[in-house]
Amino acid sequence: MSYKNILITKENSIATITINRPTKLNALNKETIEELHKAFQELEKNYETRVVILTGSGEKAFVAGADIAEFSEFSVEEGVQLAAQGQDILFNFVENLKIPVIAAVNGFALGGGLELAMACHFRIASDNAKMGLPEVSLGVIPGYGGTQRLPQLIGKGRAMEMILTAGMVTAEDAYRMGLVNNVIPQAELLDYCNGIAQKIMRNSPLAISSAIKSINANYKDGENGFETEIKSFGKCFGTEDFKEGTTAFLEKRKAVFTGE
Template sequence: MKYNTLLIDVENDICTITIHRPEKLNALNAEVLKELDLAIDEVMQSSDIRSAIITGSGEKAFVAGADISEFASLDAASGEAYARRGQSLFEKIENSSKIIVAAVNGFALGGGCELAMACHFRVASDNAKFGQPEVNLGLIPGFGGTQRLTQLIGKGRALELLVTGNMIDAITAFNYGLVNHVVSREELLLKAKSILAVVNAKAPLAVARCITAVQHAYEGNKQGYSYEAREFGKLLTTTDAKEGTSAFLEKRKAFFQGK
């Protein structure tokens, strides 16, 4: 499919989705959100894709925020609908059964920070900046930022960032637990792809169940233990589990088929 605001590249079972509005620092407008929704569907439906990366075009910004020019026409009802559309897309990313990594280059502010947090984990370049500056506009985050930031870095740190609108650099984000790795700009995509190459060698069904089980814990769902035990039992009967245990006992590399 051809996109106007995204660049799509698939290599070695990894789909790299690049948000491409460099003149607007890759700000999220209605078209970007719509196309990103379609691109995530493509990732989920393609048997040629095992995992994905979301990044931004250029070195200045991952996504510098939402496109503020679109806010002028919104009232309370349409504003809530706008926020819910963004939340729905980011929940789709968060709940994807295929790992999606944010490769954060430059500014990840407002909706950009929210997008990065919706991904399963984050790799940042050393020039990355994170923040939720909506308070400077008399607003709050609308795409899940108040919730995910609190879950990821804790109440006190999240609230300070939300009410001051301050940015943090990549090392601070790493120390807070917001990002998993900090690398040079040149190494950013290479690092993300190297992690996904390891993930892609694992059993797809097991990877998907790990994502869902962790999501139960992330949401404070007490049924997570029951889910874990139930899915452990189910996976024992899969072709991949039989292959994995046989390969271990036979001291060879396992070949997983997602069955």
């Protein structure tokens, strides 16, 4: 499938999605959100894809925000639909993807860009990255999950401060807060993320999917994370990956997982 606003490369079961709107600092518009949904959907169906790295084109921005011109004249009803649809087809979709998604945050990650990075399973930032949710300076609030995921990651007080001041934080500040897992020189960012992806791929794809589901369950209303973990743990015992993993351990060799 061909895309207008994103690029996809694949190597050794690692897919890299690059948001490619450099003249707009990779800002998210409706078309880009829909393309990202389709791309993630296709990659999840492809059993050869084991990890996805998400980044932005150029050195200035991961995603500098949403495309404000696209919704500046929206009504209340249109605003509600914009947030609901975006959360459904992209942000929540990425969070619940069965394969790990690493956000390689190069440069600015603002508004919808930071919300997209937070929807990924974890984040690695370039040393020039700056992050923030400046929506209140436009008379609106984060609508793609920012008011929910930011407190989960850095705590209520810090999230309140970031959102209410509309301020940005540096990559090092984000690291100290727990918003990103590590800070890497920009030239080395994708290589570092690929290195993490290689480590992930040594492990059972089925177990990884179950771990993602169980971790996410703790943050969902009406779902008991411990119960989800117990059920997922039990299901692992019926997989070929479990048999291979335990046999390899006992035989003192490296496991070869098939995802079955």
